[in-house]
Amino acid sequence: MCGICGFISKQNINLEQLKAMNDTMYHRGPDDSGEEIYPMKEGYALGMAQRRLSILDLSPLGHQPMHSVDKRISVVYNGEIYNFQELKQELSDYPFRSNCDTEVIIASYLKWGIDCVNKFNGMFAICLYDRETESVYLVRDRIGKKPLYYELDGDNLIFASELKPIMARPGFQKRIRKEVLSRYLFQQYINAPDSVFENVYKLEPGSILEFRNGKVSTRKYWDVGEVYHRMQEQPVTDFEQAKSELKEILKQSVAARMIADVPLGAFLSGGYDSSLMTAMAQEHSAEPVKTFSIGFHEEKYNEAKYAAKVAEYLGTNHTELYITEKEMFDLVESIPKYYDEPFADSSEIPTMLVSMLARSKVTVALSGDGGDEFFCGYNIYENVHQAQLLDVLGGMTHSICKLPGLKQLQMEEKLPFRVQVIAGNRNKETKTQFGASNYITRANAMVLGDGISCHFPVESRYDVKDWQIRRMLLDMDTYLPGDILCKVDRASMKYSLEARCPILDKNVMEYSFRMDHRLKYQKGNKKRILKEIAYDYIPKELLERPKVGFGVPLDKWLRGPLKEQLLDMCNRDYLRRQGIFDAEFVADMIEGYVRTGDGGPATGANYSKLSWSFFVFQQWYHNYFEV
Secondary structure (H helix, E strand, O other): OEEEEEEEEOOOOOHHHHHHHHHOOHHHOEOEEEEEEEEOHHHOEEEEEEEEOOOOOOOHHHOOOEEOOOOOEEEEEEEEEOOHHHHHHHOOOOOOOOOOHHHHHHHHHHHHHHHHHHHOOEEEEEEEEEOOOOEEEEEEOOOOOOOOEEEEEOOEEEEEOOHHHHHHOOOOOOOEOHHHHHHHHHHOOOOOOOOOEOOEEEOOOOEEEEEEOOEEEEEEOOOHHHHHHHHOOOOEOOHHHHHHHHHHHHHHHHHHOOOOOOOEEEEOOOOHHHHHHHHHHHHHOOOOOEEEEEEEOOHHHOOHHHHHHHHHHHOOEEEEEEEOHHHHHOOHHHHHHHOOOOOOOOOHHHHHHHHHHHHOOOOEEEOOOOHHHHHOOOHHHHHHHHHHHOHHHHHHHHHHHOOHHHHHOOHHHHOOHHHHHHHHOOOOOOOOOOOOHHHHHHHHHHEOOOOOOOOOOOHHHHOOOOHHHHHHHHHHHOHHHHHHHHHHHHHHHOOOOEEEOHHHOHHHHHHHHHEOHHHOOEOOEOOHHHHHHHHOOOOHHHOOOOOOOOOOOHHHHHOOOOHHHHHHHOOHHHHHHHOOEOHHHHHHHHHHHHHHOEOOOOOOOEOHHHHHHHHHHHHHHHHHHOO
């Protein structure tokens, strides 16, 4: 686990400047660093740099940039290739000098070319240089566990694990891409390929970017929708068969993620996913697995007591930390430093705290991320299922309300809120993304100029009739990499902690696509098959309870200790000088929210979500533009 950065440029970027770019990611890799610059044809130079968090082969043999024996190939890389030992056996003709997975990437490329990425099972962001073909490749893992940004600006291609190295490169122009901000305010994150800056992009999950002869091209080697349909050609419909096979694949995935030359543990919330991963890890461990959970003094948010019971049952070496609201609040100021793009999922704060706790004893932690998206765990999936059942009725209601006389009376707006949502859900590209239209209206009105859709208008590309499955696939392409995995990556790397996700193993993901959907969801029973596997390890009564999640009192903060700061951020004169937001609209909305808890005329609606997104953006802007 590390951070990488570099450039292909005709600009004269020297080694000292490359090192300065690299050192902005010190927290990602405090154990070692390497920076090198190589001449290329047509006046280009290639810079490659890495900050290392040593996990495998702690010796200097793991130093990067790493080169092939014949010096043809150079690599910098962030992540873990979990099947590197098996691949090493296939590559026995290569004269390996280390016991780290980076060298396996080099040997794999020399044997199979860039399509070697199809053989890798892991999380990774790779930059590989082939001197023979004068090609440079950027590669991101299938589901986007590891981040990879790149900038295209004239003769410059800059890449990095975070935005900070790109911002630090000589001559970088901080031009905000305003058209993505409405979607950010609504979704609370910026999804690939977009970023907050013009000319800067996120390499999409499962993608390869190639630079050759001054030209850049990208292609997908693993696409959620395409792989889903391909796997459905070999369906698994029998529950017991699926349970047995999935259980074995999960056990193999957990075992592979326990390979490390440093202390390893697991996040344990007491929910199904983290509890199952912990139980399987304990099964593979000769000693009690170190587990970590945080607790809240507010009873309705507190899952620590449940995690403690699971830990006691499994016999783990458990550590818990009860955190106060002040401890969460004190981290607000650090958000822009470690989330160097506006990111407003407030659960980032408790995620940082549990990462800090884990890092006090281990360097690697297993997590249960991915269980909800791949096995139908979120409450929204139940809502989507119900909405599909009512869609025909909603369409009829919408048509009736559009009749001339009723349209003039604005009858649809007078319907109960839930009926409005179903009736107004007519866009075939966003069928599973219904919600409060006034939030979208306000998010669009807050930003000057036209923006991209607040929703993701892409659903037809999945070619799936079942809305529940379609929404799960959409979340795998958007919410999972753009929000959940980004949150965990930045929160864990803030403390130089590597987070590993067994459920996001290639074999687990692809097997889940083979499964008949009723094995995951049946009559309101979400994550059906994962639950049944978990019960093989842990008594049902220890796990069965409503999902809680991390709670942050945003409304209380924004209308309390953050109130004056928030009001300063929406000062009309300041907003006009800033030139990003509609000064009058935003000031009226925020002032109304602070005063009454709603955003002005829309009485009863709590706009803490939009206000928090705005607050985080302004906090980020102040950190990177005004300091």
